[in-house]
Amino acid sequence: MLKHICQLARDAGNHIMKLYFSKKLTYKFYKLDNTPVTNADHEAHEIIYKKLLLITPNIPIVSEEGFYNLKMIKGYKTYWLIDPIDGTKEFLKKNGEFTVNISLIKNGKPTLGVIYVPFSKVLYYSDSKKSWKSINNSYEKEIHVSNSKIPVVVISRSHPDVELNSYLKKLKNYKILKIGSSLKFCLIAEGKAQIYPRFGNTNIWDTAAGSVIVSAAGGQVRTWKGKKLNYLISTSNSFKNSGFCVLSS
Known part of the structure; x- marks a missing residue:
């Protein structure tokens, strides 16, 4: 398959x-x-x-x-x-x-x-x-995730998050990489990046494939409340995801 x-x-x-x-x-x-x-x-x-x-x-x-x-x-x-x-x-x-x-x-x-x-x-x-x-x-x-003393934080090239600056202030040392699409998941899965914070809206088709690739490579994808993204379709939230963070550990 x-x-x-x-x-x-x-x-x-x-x-x-x-x-x-x-x-x-x-x-x-x-x-x-x-x-x-x-x-x-x-x-x-x-x-x-x-x-x-x-x-x-x-x-x-x-x-x-x-x-x-x-x-x-x-x-x-x-x-x-x-x-x-x-x-x-x-x-x-x-x-x-x-x-x-x-x-x-x-x-x-x-x-x-x-x-x-x-x-x-x-x-x-x-x-x-x-x-x-x-x-x-x-x-x-x-491929496998990889940690780093100075983590690479991947962020969207075309979808800025207003909450992102507040989140970044909490990190001591980091590098920023702007990149489009689900490539952000892939970079974490292969160890080239360590954090992907997302506060803005996404849809379930934006994240599903990336989620399983990251998880199987040793990383994790969680909402800001610490839960896994849910792909059961409901009439209440349409196809929307809540905010989430992808981590290498």
Whole structure:
């Protein structure tokens, strides 16, 4: 299963890169939450959606680019959760910091996670027991979190948190790295960063794959109240996550 999903993420990523290097996008508009969406998002969604139906026809799919009646999907215990392009703003800025996210949710918990970085052809993936990194579909290694005397704090490039400055004042020594998309999870999982504090809103498709990759690599993802992120869909909170912090220990 994991091998199939890894290849699926690569397939979607390859298509995204064709559009990334094209002279212009077919269309771009803004959603109600003022976030951009392009034909690349929708076409990647179609590729992933159709192939997931072939791989697991009996498992429902929830995607950022889908349209859902929350009352109908509230009872999903097992489902695929996908973000065809996490970091559309970075895609539009042409900085390469965007990813394809695919995760399998069971009973409110991510049990499989795949994050593909199309620009660099780097793949991160986990079966919830171990996490790996693959480069250019060949070199592969198991990854682990790593602590540091001067931790690297990764923060969003395009989504500033107003509470972030107060949090950083509590840290004595640290380095800041701004980066887009779920790459922040990946950097912690492979030991290149140690802290990712997030106070602002995120959606469940932004975090599910990254959560399982970090956890299996030895790190942790917790809300500011110390709880795990919950991926059981409810009609009350829609697809929103509460604030959280990703730590290497």
